[in-house]
Amino acid sequence: MNENTRRHFIKSSAIAFPALALQKGFAKKGSPNGRIRAGMIGAGGRAARLNRIFAAHPDVEIAAIADVDLRRLRPVAEVVGKMQGKKPQTMQDFRPIIDDPTIDVICVGTPDHWHAIPTILGCQAGKDVYVEKPDGHNIVEGQRMVEAMRKHKRIVQMGSQHRSTSRLQTAMQFCREGGVGRCLFAKGWESARQGGIGRPANGKPPAEVNYDLWLGPAPKRPFNQNRFHGRWRWFYDYGTGDLGNDGVHRIDMAFAMLNACLQWEKATTLHHPRTIHAAGGKWYYDDDQEFPDTMQVTYRYDSPTPRILTYDLKLWTPYRQMEETEGAVVYGDKAQLVIGNSGWKAIERGGKVIAQEGGNSDATPHIANFIDCVRSRKRPNCDLETVGHRASVLCHAGNLSARLDRSLRLNPKTETFENDEEANALRGRPEWRAPYVLPKV
Incomplete structure (x- = not known):
């Protein structure tokens, strides 16, 4: 999208939504040698934590925060203002943040259906x-x-923060040094008693919420609390289920360690799988959720390095695998390495622990890595092109296989499904609701 097209998107939306008549720029100019000025898109849920981490970074000033829900926006802005000694600008619509040349970076902490548009517009605006x-x-x-x-x-x-934790980095190094040996199989899993969400009736959106903007590119629907805060991820219009929520972490950890083992073998590392097969469905909860609560996905990688990666999803059980509610494991011919939220351990035959390290899942190092890379222009630990998108494709393909109840064969170069028009139609939306169309690049 060229600059004129990008501005047309903003201008046309401003006609429909008067809130965009808010301040288009901020008085203070950003400086390449000064603090990095951030625009935060999202203030509730996960985004509330992201705002606090960015505000605590000594090299960052949060210049603006946008959220469609004023009930979430106001308290987070107050906290950020106290943390940094200066209250940020606030607005319901994020687009003035994109259009502000003094903002250097943006943080997108929105529901899944609002990840792409701000990211693309941000890149086009030089952020x-x-x-x-x-x-x-x-x-x-x-x-x-x-x-x-x-x-x-x-x-x-x-934001797969595990990529910047010492526990995953040292686990990968252990695999690179041959500690696990030759590995042909890896697994990620999620076991947690989430609870059902019921079937509430439609209602009116809260007065403090710009509901049309919240829907964005998704189809126009009546307001329903189940399709809003905290529960949107269970619906095809907005989310990617738990496979795209927690599963993306576990799959990525298993994938990363499997590739680390291949590096020790001096073999070709993995990119995309050739076949994806998911078995499962929504079998436990009787409620509005659309994504599976029970699922197993198998990803097969073909020559020159055939390997298997699997993912187990059981959202109704409190019972653990390998002492971890959620985690990943690689199986080698020397040892198996199990990693969870509190650390990892390598176990030999007979149960002897030969190496281990503790840790946590705090996102602070991950955001610090991002800020460092903004300065250095090096690829970050979860670079979108080489890491993040690959992990996301695994989740999307697994969800599609479960939704269609059949195996899919993926073309790793085009990321399309071979001989499957129905699956390819679900690679995107039937349409992105105007004016929130997906920008061209």
């Missing part, structure tokens, strides 16, 4: 981007995000 996982709501959006990143030479970090 670096931290975007929560998965990269987009679907494969097409993720591809477009990567295209924008490449074309405009931006730093884009996806």
Whole structure:
């Protein structure tokens, strides 16, 4: 999208939504040698934590925060203002943040269906981007995000914070040094008693919420609390289920360690799988959720390095695998390495622990890595092109296989499904609701 097209998107939306008549720029100019000025898109849920981490970074000033829900926006802005000694600008619509030349980076902490558009517009406006996982709501959006990143030479970090934790980095190093041996099989899993969400009736959106903007590119629907805060991820219009929520972390950890083992073998590392098969469905909860609560996905990688990666999803059980509610494991001919939220351990035959390390899942190092890369222009730990998008495609493909109840064969170069028009139609949306169309790159 060229500059005129980008501005047309903003201008046309401003006609429909008077809130865009808010301040288009901020008085203070950004400086390449000063603090990095950030625009935060999202203030509730995960985004509330991201705002606090960015505000605590000594090299960052949060210049603006946008959220469609004023009930979430106001308290987070107060906290940020106290933390940094200066209250940020606030607004319901994020687009003035994109249009402000004094803002250097944006953080996209929105529901999945709002990941792609701000990221692409941010790249086109010359801003670096931290975007929560998965990269987009679907494969097409993720591809477009990567295209924008490449074309405009931006730093884009996806929010899989495990990539910046010492526990995953040391686990990968243990695999690279041959500690696990030759590995042909890896697995990620999620086991948690989430609870059902019921079937509430439609109602009216809260007065403090710009509901049309919240819907964005998704189809127009009546307001329903189940399709809003905290529960939107269970619906095809907005989310990617738990596979795209927690699963993207576990799959990425398993994938990263499997590739580390291949590096020790001096073998070709993995990119995309050739076949994806998901078995499962919504079998436990009787409620409005659309995504599976029970699922197993198998990803097969073909020659020159055939390997198997699997993912187990059981959202109704409190019972653990390998002492971890959620985690990943690689199986080698020397040892198996199990990693969870509190650390990892390598176990030999007979149960002897031969190496281990503790840790946590705090996102502070991940955001610090992003800020460092904004300065250095090096690829971040969860670079969108080489790491984040690949993990996201695994989640999207797994969800599609489960939704269609059949195996899919993926073309790793085009990220399309071979001989399957129905699956390819679901790689994106039937349409992105105007005026919230997916920008061209």
